[in-house]
Amino acid sequence: MLSAAKAAGAGQGATAVLAALLEARTGQQIAQDRAWRLDTALKPLLRERGMESLDQLVRELLLGQDHQLGDRIVDALLNQESSFFRDAPTFDLLGEALGEITAGRRARIWSAGCSTGQEPLSLAMLLAERGADAFEILATDVSEGALARAKAGRFTQFEIQRGLPIRRMMRWFDADGADWVAKPELMRYVSFRRINMVADQQPPGRFDLVMCRNLLMYLAADQRQAVLGRIAAALRPGGLLVLGAGETVIGQTNAFAPSPRWRGLYEAAERAGGRAAA
Amino acid sequence: MKTCLVVDDSKVIRKVARHILEALNFSVSEAGDGREALERCREAQPDVILLDWNMPVMSGMDFLRALRASEGGWKPKVVFCTTENGMAYIRAAIEAGADEYVMKPFDRDTLESKLQIVGVA
Numbered sequence: 001m002l003s004a005a006k007a008a009g010a011g012q013g014a015t016a017v018l019a020a021l022l023e024a025r026t027g028q029q030i031a032q033d034r035a036w037r038l039d040t041a042l043k044p045l046l047r048e049r050g051m052e053s054l055d056q057l058v059r060e061l062l063l064g065q066d067h068q069l070g071d072r073i074v075d076a077l078l079n080q081e082s083s084f085f086r087d088a089p090t091f092d093l094l095g096e097a098l099g100e101i102t103a104g105r106r107a108r109i110w111s112a113g114c115s116t117g118q119e120p121l122s123l124a125m126l127l128a129e130r131g132a133d134a135f136e137i138l139a140t141d142v143s144e145g146a147l148a149r150a151k152a153g154r155f156t157q158f159e160i161q162r163g164l165p166i167r168r169m170m171r172w173f174d175a176d177g178a179d180w181v182a183k184p185e186l187m188r189y190v191s192f193r194r195i196n197m198v199a200d201q202q203p204p205g206r207f208d209l210v211m212c213r214n215l216l217m218y219l220a221a222d223q224r225q226a227v228l229g230r231i232a233a234a235l236r237p238g239g240l241l242v243l244g245a246g247e248t249v250i251g252q253t254n255a256f257a258p259s260p261r262w263r264g265l266y267e268a269a270e271r272a273g274g275r276a277a278a
Numbered sequence: 279m280k281t282c283l284v285v286d287d288s289k290v291i292r293k294v295a296r297h298i299l300e301a302l303n304f305s306v307s308e309a310g311d312g313r314e315a316l317e318r319c320r321e322a323q324p325d326v327i328l329l330d331w332n333m334p335v336m337s338g339m340d341f342l343r344a345l346r347a348s349e350g351g352w353k354p355k356v357v358f359c360t361t362e363n364g365m366a367y368i369r370a371a372i373e374a375g376a377d378e379y380v381m382k383p384f385d386r387d388t389l390e391s392k393l394q395i396v397g398v399a
């Protein structure tokens with residue numbers, strides 16, 4: 001593990017310690033030229049703890065009295081942006097593909113890096129509306145903060161309006177004060193668990209579909225490759241991987257190849273290769 | 279270029295909406311109440327209408343009913359945009375023929391997302 005002390009020894013002070021903490025916990029690197037982001041991202045936490053500076057924050061972190069501080073810092077540094085039906089056309093494709101590959105048996109889906117829950121809930125709405133009931137979605141993230149919000153199924157007015165058609169909001173959410181809360185009949189399709197894609201070696205089961213969108217882009221190339229290898233091992237035969245709109249496996253790994261059947265989705269490589277050769 | 283009619287009795291709201299819509303490449307016209315909006319629609323048929331609820335002279339709801347009753351081949355998308363944020367209001371708007379619903383306050387992302395959903399952005 002990249003120790004905070006080692007990074008501090010590199011002589012860049014607080015910034016280096018924080019960057020090392022983030023990398024050790026999540027595999028994410030902060031480029032030197034983006035270090036300014038630390039300041040902005042951590043300002044609310046500093047204010048909450050009544051601290052003056054990043055130096056003070058790092059001192060507290062290294063003293064190790066406050067066991068939640070590391071988690072809170074990592075949460076603040078992660079990009080957790082998400083929205084309902086992000087890359088909307090992808091969702092229709094997923095509905096179709098799942099229908100075909102599971103052919104009536106229970107579908108298992110993994111939303112890896114689910115953030116605050118919009119991704120798994122979008123898929124759950126879509127599948128339920130297509131008349132499917134035999135499916136379950138495991139939604140995981142490294143961030144306890146994001147997971148807690150996802151588990152609550154609670155969204156602000158701004159969040160609920162981003163990407164979610166009004167009829168779906170009416171069908172699947174209840175108003176609660178200024179927020180909107182997913183109904184139990186939607187939440188029941190999804191279970192939540194903390195999984196660190198970089199550190200946790202054992203996949204949480206075998207899946208027909210893995211959604212890993214807008215997460216790999218933050219990882220270094222070797223980690224990205226390792227994560228993709230583990231995802232490939234977590235697929236059932238015929239299983240598919242979907243990435244974010246700007247992401248690809250091409251040039252990143254040998255574990256996956258573009259699906260010849262489903263444009264924009266990926267299959268484990270032996271499978272795609274075998275089919276191409278057949 | 280798609281056209282959007284912004285109907286709101288608040289000049290400030292119309293200005294903000296116009297600003298966002300023009301950045302999204304819409305040609306924008308404005309009306310301050312429902313009756314004025316019906317006139318605008320007779321002059322030039324917009325692709326989408328961003329519609330406030332509470333307005334003097336003619337409310338958004340009355341405008342919407344009149345509009346849907348008078349349509350021939352042209353059926354503009356109607357996106358309600360209002361501070362009436364309760365489920366009962368939303369349901370009434372959808373039943374009266376609204377395509378989407380924006381709860382104020384809105385920002386650029388919200389508006390863009392809703393315009394994409396109705397298929398005009």
Ligand SMILES: C[S@@+](CC[C@H](N)C(=O)[O-])C[C@H]1O[C@@H](n2cnc3c(N)ncnc32)[C@H](O)[C@@H]1O
Pocket residue numbers: 025026027028078079080081082083086112113114115116119140141142143146195196197198199212213214215218244
């Ligand atoms: C930008 S969000 C994307 C959310 C959603 N997948 C989407 O596309 O809208 C990235 C998420 O990945 C999570 N994440 C980052 N590094 C991770 C890691 N090593 N293991 C698990 N999750 C991680 C972050 O906490 C964040 O919630």
Ligand SMILES: [Mg+2]
Pocket residue numbers: 286287288330331332333
């Ligand atoms: Mg008004």
